[in-house]
Amino acid sequence: MQLEESSRMVQTTSTLEARTIPDSTLGQIHADNPRMKARNVDVFYADKHAIDNISLDIGSGQVISFIGPSGCGKSTFLRCLNRMNDTIDSCRVSGEIMIDDQNIYDSSIDVVLLRARVGMVFQKPNPFPKSIFDNVAYGPRIHGLATSKVELDHIVETSLQRAGLWEEVRDRLDQPGTGLSGGQQQRLCIARAIAVSPEVILMDEPCSALDPIATAKIEELISELREQYTIVIVTHSMQQAARVSDRTAYFHLGKLIEVGDTKQVFTNPLHALTQDYITGRFG
Amino acid sequence: MSNQVSFGLSPERAAERVAESISLRKRRENRFLFLGKSAVAVALGFLVLLFAGILSKGIPGLFQHYVTLDVQLDAERLDPSGQGTLESLADGDFDGVVRDALYEALGGPTGRKAKRQARRLISSGSGQRLMHHVLDNPDQMRSKVALQFAVDDDVDTFLRGLISRDTPEADRRVSDQMISYIDLLQAKGRISYEISDYLFFGSASRDAEMAGIRGALVGSILTLLVCIVIAFPLGVATAVYLEEMAPKNRLTEIIEININNLAAVPSVVFGIMGLAVFIVIFGMPRSIPLVGGIVLALMTLPTIIISSRASIRAVPPSIRDAALGVGASKMQTITHHVLPLAMPGMLTGTIIGMAQALGETAPLLMIGMVAFIVDVPSGVTEPGTVLPVQIFMWADFAERMFIQKTSAAIIVLLAFLITMNAAAILLRKKLERRW
Ligand SMILES: Nc1ncnc2c1ncn2[C@@H]1O[C@H](COP(=O)(O)OP(=O)(O)O)[C@@H](O)[C@H]1O
Ligand SMILES: [Mg+2]
Numbered sequence: 001m002q003l004e005e006s007s008r009m010v011q012t013t014s015t016l017e018a019r020t021i022p023d024s025t026l027g028q029i030h031a032d033n034p035r036m037k038a039r040n041v042d043v044f045y046a047d048k049h050a051i052d053n054i055s056l057d058i059g060s061g062q063v064i065s066f067i068g069p070s071g072c073g074k075s076t077f078l079r080c081l082n083r084m085n086d087t088i089d090s091c092r093v094s095g096e097i098m099i100d101d102q103n104i105y106d107s108s109i110d111v112v113l114l115r116a117r118v119g120m121v122f123q124k125p126n127p128f129p130k131s132i133f134d135n136v137a138y139g140p141r142i143h144g145l146a147t148s149k150v151e152l153d154h155i156v157e158t159s160l161q162r163a164g165l166w167e168e169v170r171d172r173l174d175q176p177g178t179g180l181s182g183g184q185q186q187r188l189c190i191a192r193a194i195a196v197s198p199e200v201i202l203m204d205e206p207c208s209a210l211d212p213i214a215t216a217k218i219e220e221l222i223s224e225l226r227e228q229y230t231i232v233i234v235t236h237s238m239q240q241a242a243r244v245s246d247r248t249a250y251f252h253l254g255k256l257i258e259v260g261d262t263k264q265v266f267t268n269p270l271h272a273l274t275q276d277y278i279t280g281r282f283g
Numbered sequence: 284m285s286n287q288v289s290f291g292l293s294p295e296r297a298a299e300r301v302a303e304s305i306s307l308r309k310r311r312e313n314r315f316l317f318l319g320k321s322a323v324a325v326a327l328g329f330l331v332l333l334f335a336g337i338l339s340k341g342i343p344g345l346f347q348h349y350v351t352l353d354v355q356l357d358a359e360r361l362d363p364s365g366q367g368t369l370e371s372l373a374d375g376d377f378d379g380v381v382r383d384a385l386y387e388a389l390g391g392p393t394g395r396k397a398k399r400q401a402r403r404l405i406s407s408g409s410g411q412r413l414m415h416h417v418l419d420n421p422d423q424m425r426s427k428v429a430l431q432f433a434v435d436d437d438v439d440t441f442l443r444g445l446i447s448r449d450t451p452e453a454d455r456r457v458s459d460q461m462i463s464y465i466d467l468l469q470a471k472g473r474i475s476y477e478i479s480d481y482l483f484f485g486s487a488s489r490d491a492e493m494a495g496i497r498g499a500l501v502g503s504i505l506t507l508l509v510c511i512v513i514a515f516p517l518g519v520a521t522a523v524y525l526e527e528m529a530p531k532n533r534l535t536e537i538i539e540i541n542i543n544n545l546a547a548v549p550s551v552v553f554g555i556m557g558l559a560v561f562i563v564i565f566g567m568p569r570s571i572p573l574v575g576g577i578v579l580a581l582m583t584l585p586t587i588i589i590s591s592r593a594s595i596r597a598v599p600p601s602i603r604d605a606a607l608g609v610g611a612s613k614m615q616t617i618t619h620h621v622l623p624l625a626m627p628g629m630l631t632g633t634i635i636g637m638a639q640a641l642g643e644t645a646p647l648l649m650i651g652m653v654a655f656i657v658d659v660p661s662g663v664t665e666p667g668t669v670l671p672v673q674i675f676m677w678a679d680f681a682e683r684m685f686i687q688k689t690s691a692a693i694i695v696l697l698a699f700l701i702t703m704n705a706a707a708i709l710l711r712k713k714l715e716r717r718w
Binding site for chain 2: 192
């Protein structure tokens with residue numbers, strides 16, 4: 001035990017000395033049961049190389065968190081996973097991102113279908129300026145998930161329940177979603193995302209605009225949702241990553257520096273840059 | 284020591300300088316405030332002047348003088364064949380019946396000259412007016428009814444005090460004999476000053492006392508209808524395409540620049556184009572609201588496109604992200620979210636465009652909507668004119684009474700405009716949503 005500890009120390013120190021960006025990602029990019037697989041993904045915004053050759057598995061039924069300093073490409077990579085980057089004219093993506101052995105950037109893929117399978121929750125809560133009910137019902141409606149009003153009501157209710165919002169809004173479903181508090185709005189957005197029964201939920205700093213209590217609620221919610229969904233969460237909070245995620249990926253200047261089990265990354269980072277970041281030396 | 288020098292001002296000195304700069308800043312702010320307030324005051328002053336001018340001239344124009352006559356509705360004279368239809372009434376001697384009522388009211392003038400002077404008192408359209416009255420009230424046939432007829436425009440002008448009794452008779456449009464008749468009628472209380480029904484229900488006429496704006500008003504409404512039906516969908520569709528779908532390349536850039544240029548093209552040019560294309564090439568008739576509406580639609584399109592694009596751009600991107608994020612297609616995102624949120628802004632732009640179109644004269648002159656048209660158009664393919672053109676024509680007539688009618692028509696035009704704007708504001712308030 002003693003020996004193991006010290007040998008590990010030696011190894012860490014040796015990498016710590018070299019604060020250069022490694023040629024390839026350290027740690028384990030593979031997952032046992034991958035839901036999505038990214039291989040050699042590069043992203044350019046016009047001439048800017050925002051994502052540099054990243055390969056990563058998103059494990060099924062797991063929560064994986066992306067951490068790293070601002071501007072390192074976490075959001076960009078996240079938005080590749082449901083092709084939200086398509087909306088940015090200057091953005092070019094190369095490489096492969098597979099879901100069920102199908103490349104989502106393949107021309108045969110219907111992006112509407114993809115986004116129904118890979119839902120998204122944004123940094124700033126963005127409910128539609130419609131009623132709470134309509135916010136949640138919007139996805140099921142456009143995808144034709146409910147065949148009757150009763151079924152739609154049921155979907156809305158269970159989605160709000162899963163998002164932990166049902167008790168708070170059950171009496172005012174017809175009131176505007178924009179009238180809720182920030183934390184409630186974000187949970188409404190989560191309810192809206194899960195109403196279409198996605199397989200993967202992408203969350204881009206979902207708590208950055210929320211107060212600590214609302215944040216705690218969302219984290220609790222993520223822990224509950226992990227049973228049914230695969231979740232990818234971008235976060236600025238190391239504690240949050242440590243609390244909610246099974247795996248953690250550290251990004252730096254468009255590169256994926258290292259990825260591994262959350263516990264390992266936080267207690268025993270493989271790379272000096274990761275170490276610097278999680279100990280708060282920069283970020 | 285050197286440390287203190289590099290540190291600069293002492294706190295006391297700094298406080299003094301700040302106090303100085305504060306008084307300077309305050310003075311500047313006050314000057315700015317004063318300038319702003321005077322600018323608003325000047326603008327308001329002009330507005331008040333404008334409205335005072337229009338109202339003081341125009342309100343008298345909304346009224347005119349009537350003479351009340353007791354008319355014997357003699358069935359044999361008015362409706363010889365007794366069917367009570369427009370055709371059978373056409374044979375009736377309405378002018379004669381009115382004339383007789385007038386002679387009676389004047390105590391029976393004798394001699395051709397006196398009768399001719401008497402006839403000059405009332406509007407030459409009085410017979411027509413009586414015919415319409417009989418047509419609308421067939422049950423009054425064979426009875427004697429008191430009816431109001433407009434006095435002749437010169438008499439009206441005299442009654443307003445704009446023609447002096449002291450002017451020598453030869454230079455006056457109202458003879459001494461007529462003045463004595465007028466005095467007689469006034470003494471009997473038969474002359475009244477009332478809201479002009481001719482103005483609102485009459486159509487174009489060379490006789491000032493009978494001239495009305497109904498034809499022009501209907502023409503304006505029809506023209507604007509055509510204009511909005513064409514310009515709004517086309518403008519919104521163009522804006523949506525350019526903003527949401529068009530690739531950003533050379534071609535769309537050129538289109539954009541040209542739309543902006545089009546907004547600055549003088550309106551008369553659109554009129555010439557309408558004449559050349561719709562009337563000369565397509566052979567559409569002149570003077571019809573359809574062509575007028577198309578021309579005005581082309582003129583207002585740039586305004587609608589530009590303001591629609593601005594309001595589409597003002598829709599927060601987060602709403603688009605939200606819709607796309609749950610799997611809405613581009614089209615669904617636009618129709619379900621972007622358009623409803625942009626609609627208030629688009630409507631504002633459209634109303635501004637329509638207001639421009641409503642006041643437009645030059646392009647409509649080019650396509651012949653200036654023709655003298657007595658009938659009220661009953662469809663967009665029937666010749667008609669519009670309010671501003673009517674005003675333009677009236678302003679050109681020599682009769683004094685047309686000056687008042689012109690001002691009155693301007694008031695109606697302004698009222699139309701204000702109603703339109705108010706409707707737009709209400710609509711926008713209803714549609715406006717917060718996000
Ligand atoms: N729409 C865009 N156009 C151009 N550059 C962008 C755009 N979005 C992000 N970038 C650039 O890509 C890099 C990565 O950005 P992002 O993925 O948002 O970082 P993070 O989410 O990790 O803070 C940054 O340098 C940023 O400036
Ligand atoms: Mg980000």
